[in-house]
Amino acid sequence: MKKILKIIGITVVFAILLLAAAPFLFKGSLEKIVxxxxxxxxxxxxxxxxxxxxxxxxFPDAAVTINxxxxxxxxxxxxxxxxxxxxxxxNMGITQLFKKSDEVIQVDGLFLKESLVNIKIDSLGNANxxxxxxxxxxxxxxxxxxxxxxxxxxxxxxxxxxxINYLDEASKTFLILTDVxxxxxxxxxxxxxxxxxxxxxxxxxxxxxxxYLNKTSITLDADFELDLENQKYSxxxxxAKINELPLTFDGFIKMNETNSELDISFxxxxxxxxxxxxxxPKTYVKELDGVTTTGNFTIDGLLTGTIDETHIPRMDIxxxxxxxxxxxxxxxxxxxxxxxxxxxxxxxxxxxNTYFNIGGMTxxxxxxxxxxxxxxxxxxxxxxxxxxxxxxxxxxNIEKVLPVELEQDLTGIxxxxxxxxxxxxxxxxEQYQNIKNSGTLSLTDFNYSDEAFNNPIxxxxxxxxxxxxxxxxxxxxxxxxxxxxxxTGTIRNLIPWIMEKQDLKGNFIIxxxxxxxxxxxxxxxxxxGSGNVTTADGNSEEASVKIPDFLDATIDFTAKKVLYDNxxxxxxxxxxxxxxxxxxxxxxxxxxxxxxxxxxxxxxxKKSTPTFGMNLDLQKVDIEESFEQLDFLKYIAPIxxxxxxxVNTIIQLNGELNEDxxxxxxxxxxxxxxxxxxxxxxxxxxxxxxxxxxxxxFLDKDKLTLKDVNTSLDFSDGKIVVKPFDINIEDVKITAxxxxxxxxxxxxxxxxxxxxxxLGTDVTSLLAKLDPExxxxxxxxxxxxxxxxFTNPQVSLNTKEAINSLTQTLVAxxxxxxxxxxxxxxxxxxxxxNKPNDSISTGTTTSTNTTQExxxxxxxxxxxxFGKKKKKKDTIKSGN
Numbered sequence: 001m002k003k004i005l006k007i008i009g010i011t012v013v014f015a016i017l018l019l020a021a022a023p024f025l026f027k028g029s030l031e032k033i034v035x036x037x038x039x040x041x042x043x044x045x046x047x048x049x050x051x052x053x054x055x056x057x058x059f060p061d062a063a064v065t066i067n068x069x070x071x072x073x074x075x076x077x078x079x080x081x082x083x084x085x086x087x088x089x090x091n092m093g094i095t096q097l098f099k100k101s102d103e104v105i106q107v108d109g110l111f112l113k114e115s116l117v118n119i120k121i122d123s124l125g126n127a128n129x130x131x132x133x134x135x136x137x138x139x140x141x142x143x144x145x146x147x148x149x150x151x152x153x154x155x156x157x158x159x160x161x162x163x164i165n166y167l168d169e170a171s172k173t174f175l176i177l178t179d180v181x182x183x184x185x186x187x188x189x190x191x192x193x194x195x196x197x198x199x200x201x202x203x204x205x206x207x208x209x210x211x212y213l214n215k216t217s218i219t220l221d222a223d224f225e226l227d228l229e230n231q232k233y234s235x236x237x238x239x240a241k242i243n244e245l246p247l248t249f250d251g252f253i254k255m256n257e258t259n260s261e262l263d264i265s266f267x268x269x270x271x272x273x274x275x276x277x278x279x280x281p282k283t284y285v286k287e288l289d290g291v292t293t294t295g296n297f298t299i300d301g302l303l304t305g306t307i308d309e310t311h312i313p314r315m316d317i318x319x320x321x322x323x324x325x326x327x328x329x330x331x332x333x334x335x336x337x338x339x340x341x342x343x344x345x346x347x348x349x350x351x352x353n354t355y356f357n358i359g360g361m362t363x364x365x366x367x368x369x370x371x372x373x374x375x376x377x378x379x380x381x382x383x384x385x386x387x388x389x390x391x392x393x394x395x396x397n398i399e400k401v402l403p404v405e406l407e408q409d410l411t412g413i414x415x416x417x418x419x420x421x422x423x424x425x426x427x428x429x430e431q432y433q434n435i436k437n438s439g440t441l442s443l444t445d446f447n448y449s450d451e452a453f454n455n456p457i458x459x460x461x462x463x464x465x466x467x468x469x470x471x472x473x474x475x476x477x478x479x480x481x482x483x484x485x486x487x488t489g490t491i492r493n494l495i496p497w498i499m500e501k502q503d504l505k506g507n508f509i510i511x512x513x514x515x516x517x518x519x520x521x522x523x524x525x526x527x528x529g530s531g532n533v534t535t536a537d538g539n540s541e542e543a544s545v546k547i548p549d550f551l552d553a554t555i556d557f558t559a560k561k562v563l564y565d566n567x568x569x570x571x572x573x574x575x576x577x578x579x580x581x582x583x584x585x586x587x588x589x590x591x592x593x594x595x596x597x598x599x600x601x602x603x604x605x606k607k608s609t610p611t612f613g614m615n616l617d618l619q620k621v622d623i624e625e626s627f628e629q630l631d632f633l634k635y636i637a638p639i640x641x642x643x644x645x646x647v648n649t650i651i652q653l654n655g656e657l658n659e660d661x662x663x664x665x666x667x668x669x670x671x672x673x674x675x676x677x678x679x680x681x682x683x684x685x686x687x688x689x690x691x692x693x694x695x696x697x698f699l700d701k702d703k704l705t706l707k708d709v710n711t712s713l714d715f716s717d718g719k720i721v722v723k724p725f726d727i728n729i730e731d732v733k734i735t736a737x738x739x740x741x742x743x744x745x746x747x748x749x750x751x752x753x754x755x756x757x758x759l760g761t762d763v764t765s766l767l768a769k770l771d772p773e774x775x776x777x778x779x780x781x782x783x784x785x786x787x788x789x790f791t792n793p794q795v796s797l798n799t800k801e802a803i804n805s806l807t808q809t810l811v812a813x814x815x816x817x818x819x820x821x822x823x824x825x826x827x828x829x830x831x832x833x834n835k836p837n838d839s840i841s842t843g844t845t846t847s848t849n850t851t852q853e854x855x856x857x858x859x860x861x862x863x864x865x866f867g868k869k870k871k872k873k874d875t876i877k878s879g880n
């Protein structure tokens with residue numbers, strides 16, 4: 001007995017060791033078979049990161065797992081991903097691992113996780129899934145490929161957390177299934193078998209430009225009969241749900257070589273009106289438990305015929321409801337008198353002959369009835385649309401009859417009596433004369449709240465009248481915060497805007513008593529004073545303002561008062577043209593800063609970095625107020641903060657804008673011409689003027705008054721260049737010019753023409769021989785440099801140039817006197833005679849000595865002038 005147990009134990013241990021070692025023994029050969037099979041049978045690039053083999057997890061089967069795989073198409077879909085996924089698991093019997101490389105390996109189970117299946121059919125009918133290498137041999141019933149490959153005799157399979165895309169460019173059909181979870185079980189090795197399936201997904205479905213489903217929840221529990229030899233798939237027991245709308249199916253789909261046959265009917269399994277409520281997505285409406293209903297709702301559909309390049313199935317899908325009503329238990333109102341009669345039909349199998357007819361859709365809340373009827377025909381070639389909308393709808397009742405979760409509360413009453421008839425070709429080509437509109441549409445007491453605005457928008461009344469080819473806005477009265485708006489105008493393409501998402505085109509006249517731009521900024525944004533905003537979670541980010549991309553309009557506006565940030569503009573009027581996310585302003589006039597303003601310009605927000613251009617004409621505006629409140633003016637002329645008076649100025653600007661549409665000062669370029677009419681100067685309010693007064697003792701800066709001063713400047717790349725201009729402080733003329741930068745650095749040159757009489761008693765004896773009138777009018781040109789910054793200016797004096805100038809003047813005068821004394825003195829000067837000269841008045845000083853003495857005197861004068869006065873010499877040095 002012990003011997004038997006020992007043998008059994010050894011056998012079990014050996015078996016376990018064999019199972020553990022098998023992945024290492026067979027993995028290499030199995031991976032080679034997989035690669036060879038793919039290369040021989042698929043015209044595509046297949047890759048994976050790893051292939052694992054396990055015998056324990058799926059015992060008694062073996063499990064092959066391919067991780068992070070992809071299948072990339074070759075031409076004509078080169079580079080497109082056909083399939084990719086996180087993992088693909090294949091289950092097979094352990095005995096399959098011991099087969100030779102030229103034998104078929106049978107797969108029993110397939111499991112796909114987090115995958116993407118991307119199916120595409122181009123306009124020529126080429127399918128990207130048609131990647132099998134063409135073989136002449138017939139495939140066996142077990143779907144066997146060539147030797148050394150696999151056969152799929154699936155008993156179960158599963159697709160988990162995946163996505164399926166289907167695009168048919170020929171029929172313009174687009175289907176997306178997301179969050180796909182699908183499983184099936186059955187013996188697919190038989191020629192005719194049954195397959196039990198369960199499917200959950202979210203579906204988006206569109207044909208041409210019409211969307212029928214948008215992320216709609218669908219489920220399908222269905223049993224199918226599979227005739228693999230004839231490729232015919234028939235519905236057995238099944239139930240599907242679109243949102244909560246139940247449907248059952250009957251019929252089959254058969255795949256032929258050149259087309260597909262379809263004969264399917266479907267219907268609602270009951271006629272309860274709750275079926276209609278089930279169509280509404282759960283995102284908007286809660287569960288249907290407890291809802292009381294009357295009347296019926298049914299869907300009855302038939303699809304039959306062939307599908308090929310020119311045909312679709314003939315169809316007859318009817319939707320009907322009569323005298324229905326519903327009421328949610330926790331809501332105060334009911335919807336009554338519900339009637340729905342609609343039909344989607346095609347009798348020929350040609351797409352163009354499909355039409356949708358709305359015999360009538362009506363409902364009533366309280367005593368207010370609303371109805372819609374019409375038709376859409378000729379879907380694919382040139383759809384013809386006829387619609388009639390009539391009735392009254394109180395928007396506040398929506399939340400009183402349906403447990404919808406709206407993004408914002410709505411109130412207001414819509415009254416409609418509208419007829420419209422148009423073809424889509426006219427809409428696309430903007431042939432508005434072919435759009436036949438008639439009737440009226442009004443909205444009253446409408447209130448709208450949104451996080452995008454600081455305050456709710458309240459429309460007290462709005463009314464439009466429809467006429468062929470045009471829509472007239474008879475009135476529009478609205479308020480938001482401090483803002484009031486009264487508008488009239490015309491809209492040229494309301495229907496094309498709604499149907500085709502074209503730009504909304506029109507001409508409008510807007511009047512306002514007060515228009516506050518801040519009322520239309522985001523309520524979540526709080527100005528931090530730095531051009532940034534603080535969001536509700538406390539984080540700081542740049543505000544973003546965009547001109548609507550759907551507007552193509554011209555607006556003539558008049559506003560008694562416009563408020564923007566801290567600016568107040570009065571009696572503002574002008575025109576703005578909006579198109580392609582850009583606004584052009586023209587003939588804009590206003591009163592601001594105590595003067596008149598006129599400007600034109602443009603703002604373009606289409607690019608990632610908004611730009612602007614502007615021509616600004618300011619007349620008799622207050623310097624201190626305007627330059628204090630406009631940041632770009634403070635940047636252009638920081639010295640203006642010391643001025644109190646009036647100015648006329650013309651400014652041309654262009655540059656980039658920050659996200660909140662304020663100028664990015666570093667990018668400004670343009671020019672300015674200014675005429676200071678009259679201004680007093682507060683020299684103590686700026687370090688620059690204070691530094692000048694401190695370094696130039698003769699300059700009485702308190703007497704600086706500007707009147708009729710003209711200057712111009714250019715600016716670009718963060719630098720402002722000021723062209724030379726003249727000012728006077730009493731009888732001191734100053735010519736100034738230079739530049740400063742965005743960093744407040746300065747580089748200016750001043751030439752001061754200083755009267756010699758301001759130089760004091762030190763120069764009196766030097767000028768005594770001059771004519772008194774001439775001495776009184778003598779001017780000293782003094783160069784002064786200003787460096788550093790506006791907050792820390794550095795003043796430098798060019799005394800050498802001033803000394804040379806004054807010296808040359810005095811020498812010239814001395815020479816003239818000597819010439820007048822006679823030829824002898826002049827000869828002595830020429831020959832360099834050495835006669836005693838105890839004083840200047842002897843007339844015997846040589847030119848050299850005269851120049852030297854004059855230089856010493858001027859140097860002594862300038863030293864005292866700039867706070868460095870030397871001790872007065874007892875006598876003037878005599879010559880040799």
